[in-house]
Amino acid sequence: MLVCVDESGFEPTVSRRHGYAPKGRRVHGLVSGHKRPRTSLLAARIGDRLQAPSLFTGACNTAVFNAWLARQLGPV
Incomplete structure (x- = not known):
């Protein structure tokens, strides 16, 4: 049996580096x-x-991963 494990991180607010504005005008934002x-x-x-x-x-981190492995994935 092959088990593939992955961890992903998400940031709730990622700033956009580009925007749209009428030609010749700059994009401004906070x-x-x-x-x-x-x-x-x-x-x-x-x-x-x-x-x-x-x-x-x-x-x-290692502690979080090992705890997840033992408590969540181990019983599966």
């Missing part, structure tokens, strides 16, 4: 300088099924 917490997703694919998906706030 961008917040405040950083917001990152949301991470851990999940496994076994066959054609998604198993043990887990969303959490913050970055994934």
Whole structure:
């Protein structure tokens, strides 16, 4: 049995670097300088099924991954 594991991180507010304006005019807009917490997703694919998906706030490190592996994926 092949198990594929992946972790992805998402930022709730990603600033756009480009915009649209009438020809000859500049695009103006405000961008917040405040950083917001990152949301991470851990999940496994076994066959054609998604198993043990887990969303959490913050970055994934070894301790978080090992806990997910033991508590969420281990029982599957």
